[in-house]
Amino acid sequence: MDMEMILIYVCMATFLAYLFLKPLFTRTTNKKNLPPSPWRLPVIGNLHQMSLYPHRCLHSLSLRYGPLMLLHFGSVPILVVSSADAARDVMKTHDIKFSNRPKTKTVDKLLKWGTEIGFSPYGEYWRKVKSICVMKLLSNKTVSSFENIREEEINVMMEKLEKASFLSSPVNLSEFLTTLTNDVLTRIVLGRKYSHEGGGYISQNVVRRFMELLGAFPIGDFIPVLAWIDRIRGLDSKVDHVLKEDMLFAGTVTTFTLIEWTMTELMRHPECMKKLQDEIRSVSTHNSYVSEKEVEKMNYLNLVIKEVLRVHPPAPMIPRQVSEDVELHGYDIAAGTQVLINVWAIQRETATWGPDAEEFRPERHLDLLVDFQGQNYNYIPFGSGRRGCPGIGFALALVGVTLANLVKRFEWRVHVETMGDDKPDLAEAVGADVCRKFPLVVCPSSV
Structure with a gap:
């Protein structure tokens, strides 16, 4: 064996030893009090423990490691928050330190380099944009x-x-x-429709691909030397393709996802459907359109929407990023740490919601003083604090009146294929916004 080959093998062995031993040295020399962490692999960290449904696998890990858990995606530290108490400290006590969003190359491309309200950095620009949205575009008067x-x-x-x-x-x-x-959105914002009827083109698949990409984990963001994997798995080309569509429509995902899951759960629970139909038909006694003023009188409809948002939060995980060092529940959290608030897990805590927390039961909200504004941290479907969703009223106005008319005017059953079930499935799609994996195909019959 010549000297060059020996040097190559020595360099390779040294590099591999460094990769394996670096985490051990880091753990022994770091004196900070860090949250519990699962054991991680060299280079990739805890990425191997992720699945297509991060909210579910992170919930499982939190049952073992606790409501504050530190993971590493590559070399990037990720704090996972899985309890209402911890969420309160993040979104209220230390809200300003957790008010940034982590930036990824996918977000940069799809959302114009973070210049829109959802992912733009916390600061003067963001405050001005949010103020305009809240006061001008999304106020109760404008929505009405x-x-x-x-x-x-x-x-x-x-x-x-x-x-x-x-x-x-x-x-x-x-x-x-x-x-x-x-x-509805394009008529309000652009003054015309962009569906087939309006001479344009929209696609449910395009919108869902957008949300899938927004919820992806680009390897290159966490392990730069492995960025080529994103190209091989087609992530980069998918982003470029979606960029060619009119992506204003992604703003409607939360709304149609909420209606879609509500109709799904109502058809899975015919007793709830019957109770809601009785309420709607007792308030709206005529045979025509259910008005929004009539919807305001429908208490059970409000309970149904609340429960759907609990078991199917449109955004099951809320991303944040720490802007400066902070102590959280006795743990030291370093600036730059990315944060994932697991809303899906928090809203299924049995300590709060009871042993039937996994079940769809609208009546549970009768005795609970929770609303959609995020002031009760056991229930945060739209987030809370400075980065809470400003479009709650805009979305719920359409959701309530749409559901009231659908439920009043028709009886519903699932279109059953050969060997199929007579109830809608609950399979989830992949992405930042968790909608149904498969379209809801139904057979309506007029009342």
Whole structure:
């Protein structure tokens, strides 16, 4: 063996030894009090413990390591928050230190380099943009002023459903809801529709691909030397392709996902569907459109929406990033640490929600003083603090009146294929926003 080969082998052995021993040296020399951590592999850290459904696998890990858990994706520290108490300290006590969003190359490309309100850095620009949104675009007065648009587009959808009912044909309700929410938004923001009826083009698949990419974990962000893997697995090309579509429509995902899951759960629980139908028909006694003023009187509808947001939060994990060193529950959290608040896990804590926390039961909210504003940290479907979602009223206005009209006007059953079940499945799609994995195909019948 010549000297060059020996040097190559020595260098390789030294490099491998460094990779394996570095974490051990780091642990012994670091005097900070860090949160519990699962054992991690060299180079990739805890990435091997992730799955397609991070909110579920992180919940499982938290049951072993606790409500504050430190992971490493590559060399990037990730703090996972899985309890209401810890979430309160992050989003209230130390909110300003946790008000940044982590940036990834996917977010940079899809969301214009973090210049929009959801992912832009906390600072003067973000405060101005949020102020404009809250005071001008998303105020109660402005939301109310678009009631006629909501009514017109809901009636367009209802006419299609009536035709399907008359022909006894199944419909892809998920596609109908995608079109409805996108048409409402684009008429409000752009003054015209961009669906097929409006001379444009939208696709449920495009919107869902957008959310899937937004929730992806680009390897190159955590292990720069392995960035080539993102190219091989097609992540970069997928981002470039989605960028070519009109991505304004991604803002409607939360709305149609909430309606989609609500119809799913109601068809899975016919006793809840019947109770809601009775309420709606007792308030709205005529045979025409259910108005938004009538919806305001429907208490059980509000309970149903609350429960759907509990078991199916549109964004199951809220990302934050620490801007400066902070002590949290006795642990030292370094500046730059990324944070994942596991809303899905928090809203299923049995200590708060009881032994049936996994079950869909709207009545549980009768005795609970929780709302959608995030002041009770056991229930934060729209987040809380400075980075809480400013569009709650905008989304719920369309959700409530759409559900009221769908439930009042039709009886619903799932379109059953050969060897299929008579209830909708609960399979989840992959992405930042967890909608149904498969479209909700149903058969409506007029009452």
